Amino acid sequence: MGDRAKLQGLSDEYQTLQTELSSLVSARQKLESQQQENESVQKEFKTIDDDAKIYKLVGPVLLKQEPSEAKSTVEGRLEFIEKEIKRIEGSIKEIQDKSEGKKMEILQIQSQMQQAQA
Numbered sequence: 001m002g003d004r005a006k007l008q009g010l011s012d013e014y015q016t017l018q019t020e021l022s023s024l025v026s027a028r029q030k031l032e033s034q035q036q037e038n039e040s041v042q043k044e045f046k047t048i049d050d051d052a053k054i055y056k057l058v059g060p061v062l063l064k065q066e067p068s069e070a071k072s073t074v075e076g077r078l079e080f081i082e083k084e085i086k087r088i089e090g091s092i093k094e095i096q097d098k099s100e101g102k103k104m105e106i107l108q109i110q111s112q113m114q115q116a117q118a
Contacts, residue, residue, distance in 0.1 A: 007109045014102040021095045028088045035081045042074050
């Protein structure tokens with residue numbers, strides 16, 4: 001495989017990694033937004049009485065929910081979101097490392113091609 005073909009292949013791989021990275025960053029931002037919403041709800045739960053009425057929106061209907069069940073649901077969501085954020089951050093780090101490797105390979109081939117032309 002010639003240097004130009006190899007360079008094009010690496011460039012394509014680099015671009016694919018950048019697209020995947022962008023996708024993961026968007027997913028992390030969405031999870032962080034959900035995390036903030038759930039943390040706000042959790043804080044709100046701390047200010048209400050134990051016998052307060054809590055309703056959950058299910059489609060177009062509000063259903064009464066036990067406070068303990070509502071609190072448990074929010075805690076479960078927060079745990080899940082935290083795990084997902086950590087998983088995505090791991091994937092982001094992995095792709096950044098791969099991307100940096102491809103970038104270095106591209107620079108090396110470009111340097112070799114420039115030296116060959118000189």
